[in-house]
Amino acid sequence: MSRGIKLVLMGVAGAALLYSCSPGIGSGLGALPYLWFLTNPFYRGPAVSAPATTPGPSATNPDASKATPAPSQSQRGGFGGTGSQGGSSGAS
Amino acid sequence: MRREAATPRPGWQQKLEQLGFDYYNMDGKAYWTEQACYAFTSDEIDQLEATTEELHGLCLKAVEYVVANKLWQRMRIPPAWGDYIEQVWRRADPTICGRFDFAYDGTGPPKLLEYNADTPTALYEAAVVQWHWLKDVKPDADQFNSIHEKLIEAWRGVLAKLPPEALVHFARFEDHPEDLATSEYLRDTALQAGLAGKPIAVPRVGWNGRRFTDTDEMPIQVMSKLYPWEWMVREEFGAHVLTDTTAFIEPAWKMILSNKMLLPLLWEGFPGHANLLPAFDTQHADLGSAFVKKPIFGREGHNVTIVGPGLFDTAAGDYGSEGYVWQAYQPLPVFDGNHAVVGSWVIAGRPAGIGMREDERRITHNNSRFVPHYFEPGGSP
Numbered sequence: 518m519s520r521g522i523k524l525v526l527m528g529v530a531g532a533a534l535l536y537s538c539s540p541g542i543g544s545g546l547g548a549l550p551y552l553w554f555l556t557n558p559f560y561r562g563p564a565v566s567a568p569a570t571t572p573g574p575s576a577t578n579p580d581a582s583k584a585t586p587a588p589s590q591s592q593r594g595g596f597g598g599t600g601s602q603g604g605s606s607g608a609s
Numbered sequence: 610m611r612r613e614a615a616t617p618r619p620g621w622q623q624k625l626e627q628l629g630f631d632y633y634n635m636d637g638k639a640y641w642t643e644q645a646c647y648a649f650t651s652d653e654i655d656q657l658e659a660t661t662e663e664l665h666g667l668c669l670k671a672v673e674y675v676v677a678n679k680l681w682q683r684m685r686i687p688p689a690w691g692d693y694i695e696q697v698w699r700r701a702d703p704t705i706c707g708r709f710d711f712a713y714d715g716t717g718p719p720k721l722l723e724y725n726a727d728t729p730t731a732l733y734e735a736a737v738v739q740w741h742w743l744k745d746v747k748p749d750a751d752q753f754n755s756i757h758e759k760l761i762e763a764w765r766g767v768l769a770k771l772p773p774e775a776l777v778h779f780a781r782f783e784d785h786p787e788d789l790a791t792s793e794y795l796r797d798t799a800l801q802a803g804l805a806g807k808p809i810a811v812p813r814v815g816w817n818g819r820r821f822t823d824t825d826e827m828p829i830q831v832m833s834k835l836y837p838w839e840w841m842v843r844e845e846f847g848a849h850v851l852t853d854t855t856a857f858i859e860p861a862w863k864m865i866l867s868n869k870m871l872l873p874l875l876w877e878g879f880p881g882h883a884n885l886l887p888a889f890d891t892q893h894a895d896l897g898s899a900f901v902k903k904p905i906f907g908r909e910g911h912n913v914t915i916v917g918p919g920l921f922d923t924a925a926g927d928y929g930s931e932g933y934v935w936q937a938y939q940p941l942p943v944f945d946g947n948h949a950v951v952g953s954w955v956i957a958g959r960p961a962g963i964g965m966r967e968d969e970r971r972i973t974h975n976n977s978r979f980v981p982h983y984f985e986p987g988g989s990p
Contacts, residue, residue, distance in 0.1 A: 591815025
């Protein structure tokens with residue numbers, strides 16, 4: 518693993534860790550909602566996977582532009598098919 | 610416990626509508642009635658509360674048993690989901706609410722019929738609408754109902770795990786009035802707890818290749834969904850849940866509790882428990898002379914069949930492809946020709962109140978009437 522990649526991963530993990538521990542830092546990141554979480558917000562371990570963000574370069578990950586780009590428009594309709602077909606939402 | 614005739618409040622429809630409860634009639638039938646109410650003693654309420662706490666504790670042990678022993682095949686949960694469910698269970702992803710259904714007549718112990726642990730409805734009616742009825746009609750009486758306060762407290766618990774700016778999306782089918790009201794009520798209590806909430810229709814949830822998104826392409830961090838887990842699992846976006854980039858309320862471990870296979874598991878783990886009915890994943894001799902056959906992933910009473918000497922009732926539906934469980938038949942108490950079932954709410958793992966439903970049929974379904982209740986503190990009603 519190159520030094521550059523390691524630094525990026527350390528930066529991402531460090532930011533997540535700092536964020537999870539410090540409400541003050543969280544408040545600062547609040548201005549960048551797409552950077553809030555790299556994973557499920559209930560997950561408290563270090564985040565070392567690629568950040569999951571909306572399209573566009575990430576301020577915390579300079580290599581984000583090299584990652585697989587997300588589509589500019591989300592695909593929709595992948596949930597709800599069962600409920601739509603049966604006339605019932607399944608709630609009870 | 611008894612059913613009392615009651616005089617509806619003058620202008621009761623307007624009173625309900627002022628609360629936003631505009632589905633007091635559904636499919637041409639009364640869904641809410643205040644021509645009657647159920648009256649309990651404080652001892653009976655204590656018994657229902659204690660039973661709810663006890664059974665929820667047993668259910669959590671059952672979840673641990675399923676997870677530890679990886680009983681995914683038995684639960685009809687795809688094994689690929691096992692690791693994810695274990696992860697959210699071990700992480701203690703928070704739960705907001707669930708509702709037990711009990712057969713209870715005030716004489717014997719309440720008997721567990723099922724646990725609506727994933728997508729329970731009749732929440733707003735139980736928490737708010739019947740409380741307003743109590744204040745208008747029985748102002749000196751009490752009601753087993755701290756649902757509203759406990760919901761706000763539960764959301765505060767969620768908020769404590771999130772940054773102050775966190776946004777919870779509330780996904781539901783907006784053309785189902787009861788679902789819409791339930792989801793909006795959950796959103797309202799979340800707002801009162803200090804969380805921000807944004808509604809979204811279930812079919813409008815998006816996937817951008819990395820994250821679930823809303824219609825503004827904003828990533829969904831936390832999704833409070835009123836849509837069954839077992840349906841999500843098999844739908845196109847289901848596999849994306851396993852990326853664990855979004856938190857769900859109710860969490861995926863609730864898939865074990867809303868599953869009717871829970872009933873045989875509980876009976877195996879706690880045989881003879883006073884609040885459980887014999888239940889099996891086959892037609893077993895210990896069921897006795899009458900039993901109820903329930904689809905493992907059934908909802909709203911569909912595909913439930915009751916069989917016994919001189920007794921047969923069945924409800925049509927599209928469930929049952931994953932198999933069935935068999936539970937000993939416990940007759941619901943009948944008051945004035947109405948079969949009454951107690952819905953006992955669990956909010957953040959604690960007993961919080963009840964809502965009474967009744968129906969002419971033995972099988973309770975989605976449109977079974979909601980009837981308010983009260984009790985006299987320290988004495989009989």
